[in-house]
Amino acid sequence: MSLNKLFSVVTAFIVTFFSFGAPALANGTNYAEPKQLGFMEPVTEVMRDIVGFHDLLLWMCIIVSVFVLVLMIYIFIKFNAKANPNPSSTTHHTGLEIVWTTVPILILLVIAIPSFKLLYKEDVIPQSDLTIKAIGNQWYWTYEYPDHDNMSIDAYILSDEDAKAAGHPRLLGTDAHIVVPVNKTVRMIVTASDVIHAWAMPAFGVKIDAVPGKLNETWFKAEKEGMFYGQCSELCGKDHGFMPIMVKVVSQEEYEAWLVEAKEEYAETETDNLTRVAAVLPAQQ
Numbered sequence: 001m002s003l004n005k006l007f008s009v010v011t012a013f014i015v016t017f018f019s020f021g022a023p024a025l026a027n028g029t030n031y032a033e034p035k036q037l038g039f040m041e042p043v044t045e046v047m048r049d050i051v052g053f054h055d056l057l058l059w060m061c062i063i064v065s066v067f068v069l070v071l072m073i074y075i076f077i078k079f080n081a082k083a084n085p086n087p088s089s090t091t092h093h094t095g096l097e098i099v100w101t102t103v104p105i106l107i108l109l110v111i112a113i114p115s116f117k118l119l120y121k122e123d124v125i126p127q128s129d130l131t132i133k134a135i136g137n138q139w140y141w142t143y144e145y146p147d148h149d150n151m152s153i154d155a156y157i158l159s160d161e162d163a164k165a166a167g168h169p170r171l172l173g174t175d176a177h178i179v180v181p182v183n184k185t186v187r188m189i190v191t192a193s194d195v196i197h198a199w200a201m202p203a204f205g206v207k208i209d210a211v212p213g214k215l216n217e218t219w220f221k222a223e224k225e226g227m228f229y230g231q232c233s234e235l236c237g238k239d240h241g242f243m244p245i246m247v248k249v250v251s252q253e254e255y256e257a258w259l260v261e262a263k264e265e266y267a268e269t270e271t272d273n274l275t276r277v278a279a280v281l282p283a284q285q
Contacts, residue, residue: 030203031169031229040203043224043249047205049118056114060107122205125219128187132178136190136197136210136232139239143178148259151266153178157242168246172229177246179262181255182225190216198234201245207233222249 032040042048078084135142143153155174158166163173180186190199192210200207204220222228232243250258 030226031172032202042203042205043222043228044204044220046122046220047203049121050205053114053118057111060110064107122218125187125217126185128219129184130180131187131189132180133189133191134199134210136192136199136236136243138194138237139242141243141245149263151263153266155246157244169229171241172231172244172246174244174246177227177248179248179250179255179258180222181252182222182249184252185219185221188218188220190218195236196234197232197236197243199230199245200233201228201230201247203228209234225249225251
């Protein structure tokens with residue numbers, strides 16, 4: 001097979017895969033589908049930028065890898081000892097040295113500029129409409145609404161049977177969840193009461209450590225209503241996989257109606273997390 005044919009085949013495969021294959025495999029909307037390849041559908045501006053940056057890096061990696069592969073194959077064929085018995089004695093080429101110095105610098109600049117912009121967007125929290133405090137415990141999450149009578153919600157994983165009956169994915173359903181209004185900026189304060197956990201919601205582009213004795217902050221602004229699923233993404237203990245996260249995004253009217261009910265149900269909840277953890281631990285052993 002000639003070099004031109006080889007290059008055409010490789011190019012055709014890459015274009016076909018990324019034009020048709022990748023979107024078909026990335027079909028998880030609110031949670032990852034089994035055997036899914038690719039990200040879930042973004043529902044925040046930050047997640048869209050993360051996906052865009054990932055795609056940019058992927059294309060750059062493919063282009064560089066294909067270029068190096070084709071170049072090596074060309075060299076193997078064109079300059080092997082049999083085809084080229086009298087090799088050149090050239091040891092210095094100013095033009096080539098300028099190219100292999102400037103091109104990597106340009107590639108790094110193309111990567112660095114959007115990377116810094118994305119880091120800044122994730123780190124700087126805009127004016128928020130709502131604050132929620134998430135506390136990681138072994139092995140469940142506690143949520144507090146400091147703007148609404150400090151009501152506190154504990155969210156435990158559902159059994160397989162209960163999750164199926166409620167229509168939640170296996171190992172991702174909880175007996176309670178937080179509710180946020182759509183198109184509102186939510187400021188998340190994240191900490192832990194025992195060991196290091198991590199609050200991660202892939203569709204929102206949010207993943208932040210929950211560290212005992214420290215308050216970390218992040219934010220999201222969901223642009224689509226629905227139930228979204230995440231998990232603790234830190235290896236926090238033997239039951240680490242039993243810390244799913246559920247966030248329901250609703251309209252402003254539905255959110256205000258939920259607040260009325262939630263205040264009655266959760267406002268009087270005891271907020272002594274150490275007491276709750278002590279009560280839960282024996283059952284987890």
